[in-house]
Amino acid sequence: DIRHNIMFIPTRYLKGDQLDNFATRYSLLTESKDNMVENSKVQDPDLLFLDQFNNVLRSSKYQLLLDQDDIVKLHTSIKSNLLTILAGLSGTGKSRIIRAYAEALGIDKNSENRFKFISVKPSWQDDSDLLGFADTISNNYRPSDTGLVDTLIDAKKNSDQIYLIVLDEMNLSRIEYYFSQFLSVLERDSDERYLTLYSDYLEARLYNSSTYHARIMIPENVRFIGTMNIDESTFELSDKLIDRANIIELNTVPFYEIENMKLENLKQKQEEKNWHKFPVSLLNHSAHDIKLSTTQLNFLWELHEALNHELPNIGVSWRNVKFIEKFLNRLPSNYFKKIDEAFDWQVSERILTKLRGTDTMLSNLISYNEKDHKLNGKIIEILDKYADLSQFEVSRKVLQVKVRELVVNGYAR
Template sequence: MSQLYIGVWNHKDQFGNFSENGGIFFDRNSKIMFNLQILNASRSELSDKQIHVFPRELEKISFQDNFYDDNETRRETLKNFIEGKIFIFKVSEEQQDNPYAYDIKMHIKNNDFHNDDKFEEIPILMDSENNYETIKNKLIKGETIRSRAVSMISNKLDSISSFMITKSSHDENWILFENVTAVSTDGMESIQYQKPSENFPITVRRIVDDTAMDGYYYDNGDDRNINHNIMFVPTRYLRENDSQLEKFTKIVTRRLGLTENDNEGIDESSQDVDLLFLKQFHEVIKSSEYQLLLNEDNIIKLHTSIKSSLLTILAGLSGTGKSKIIKAYAEALGILNGDLGKGQHNDIPEERFKFISVKPSWQDDSDLLGFADTISNNFRPGDSGIVDTLIDAKKNPRFIYIIVLDEMNLSRVEYYFSQFLSVLERSSSERYLTLYSKYLETRLYNSDKYSSKILIPENVRFIGTMNIDESTFELSDKLLDRTNIIELHTVPFYNKKDISHRSMKDVKSANTWHNFEVGLLNYSSNGGSLTEEQLQFLWELHSEINDELPNVGISWRTIRSIDAYINKVPSTYANDIGKILDWQLSTRILTKLRGTESMLNSLISYDEKEKKPKGKIINILDKYSTLSDFQESRKKLLIKSKELKVNGFAR
């Protein structure tokens, strides 16, 4: 079995243009077929691809093509058949470059269908061994749940829905579990969710009126015995800032297994773990121990980047406190060494914050990871300690680990971090680093502890700091594609009065202090993603840049990264996606614009008369001004245009 997808007819033609009959075409045997567009909210390698529906699959959903009609008539017939329909299907796994749909089930679009809808794939766990009572007990204990529905959802932990559905055994009511966080799955029939805690309470709702939810779709289950496994629900129905969830459900308990009276005395803010963490982070950075002043946008950028990307880089002037900011972030998470006290939390690992100072002499990944000593027949882990940290993180998937590479561009990142850059974009189950050749495993005495390959698990985040001066190396496009670079804004010195004199001891002793677990990284308050207009803007920008600089542009990897970033932004910024798009444009795309004046002149140059930048990129920003004011991007372009004018090149 494999993951189920939901989708609609994709109107794009072979050149990526939308048209009335786009996406309907003929194969080499003159048989008609069409393309589907995936609408699953969870991102995958297939999300942006056109999924083929071959003629044999069209026949299975009862489409009859008259081969003797002219091609335009045949197109019109198929158009009438698939227009107004929505499809649930599986996708071939053996042809990722040319994927096709199979096991297709066709539905009529419900009245509440929106063209920009994305659908959450919520598993329905109601096999013979599962009902509300058994699942509730397994969630409280953190036990593994077995169900065939697991094989039909994404096997990527950060893509699994935070909702889950089952049925009450005594009154046959549908039950919706909210704020569940998957911590492991075999991708087949087993899934384990994080135990409810003060930081991550699970809400239980009874579905009382599913007629108020007109936009949802079931999969069709088995042909022999209809047994639904997945419910596809528009993400706009499930967000807390939308009243729709309250229309068709009634809360049974807000904190499963945590309190005797679940419906009383609940702090509503605790339901949004992003806001809970950010409040705590503010208290830490302003404490007497840290005394940091941070721009609010920088705080949101840092937190969102850490959630959505495995690698984040803090850049800025020397002395701006980059290393201290990261330590404060770890402090706010509650993961600094010794934070938890001995004997009090025996199940919580102590060392989850690893600080590594990069050395200028590092030339390859063995300087960071270590090497196989074939003389003594042992693997010698690097002095950095990163290998042991990764091993520990894999053993403790509930907890967040942060690995810091301080002044990471003192040496060429592409040399000592090369393996990491190659695997960071892979799915969590395939993110393996090679420590040494596999054939040496039988020869090394400590291969039971240090196997030839080591996994970078989903609960690990890398954060780098870097200065930009003559003593450091520039970053390559390969690195820029895989990270968010956060350039720290200097806060006015006179704001020093805002620093608190409250000690960290007092901050931690307060009743509001929390230690956060891995669910924070997967939390999304808005379920947002790039809109069609935003994608059109990015395509036009790519086309202009790529025409002038053939080796530069916006890749699918960049699109996926921007999409993931938008999805993880805190709720306080969810209504200002234009600003978020501007941030990503400034850091992920415009940083690649470097070269001589003759190379960049048509894209960006300095207008002496108007004292501002001009060129093709500015024209595109002006054209799409309804999306954003692009304030940060315009500032960056102004700096680059001045560099070109004065120096003749831009870094």
């Protein structure tokens, strides 16, 4: 195998009989570039974390096999959104995946308060079930036994560390009831995200008000993650919630592939020198400087008009546009060439999740032609029109599922 390399040498080196010197400098420069590429991999916190996350997932403790794109989706969503929701069938390991994510961050048993796992109860009716209440008889604030308030206070004191708050099976109760304050607060700027625990005029009366102030902040180093089953025992999500959350439905990896997994002892991995504990700077790391193109904005606008024409209360909001752009910028550096696919992910997760209703409501937007065995409708026409932007493979699969639901159930969830 012979490789032909052409090297252009400035004449000053030839005239000055400095060819050997030039060759040495060229060699050093080439080695330097190779080292820069290698160092960039080492220094990129996203790539470091994803490698560690994969090690945790495939360890003997968790034995979880996930699609690599789903792993990237989850991590990028947590970085770019205050609220990420994992949705899917019961028993797919959603809760274990989040526990593995926390362990990959370096959150261990000695820092349990940084990972607060809250099981939602069907009886929850308002935010006092999640936060607590002011007891005016004993003049004390009674925080909920979920421990959420204490976790938020602790997070404010340790702003350099990542805190994860998990709401397990969050749609067992109506989210708009117990999470109502959060839905209003999550869209605000980081210095304005205050929850009201009780009225200001009570603060002087309560004995423990120095610990539990009337208002409490949701700091920038906190992320909420929800798990959600989709079945008849749970409640539908409101448009208000869907508009503020990134909803990820995990792909199912063939069960037989677990035979190829090389399981390693996680405790031994954590004792190695190359095991990392990631600070809050991981959440803010951005490998790209992407602005949505005119074509992408035109696509989103046409999609908004199509949705809004058929479903007047549904569309693509400015919030959606802003978070799609933020998501693309927070992708790992090695996903730069897959921006078109990532854009498709966001269309399916942030916009098509709003597409719900009966066949009469949705038939103009999506339908199925039994003769041609093809999807039809305004949304399909828009996806086809912007095929150069993305193949929209994930979005088309989502629409196929919704069409099947319309045929079988008469209603798309």
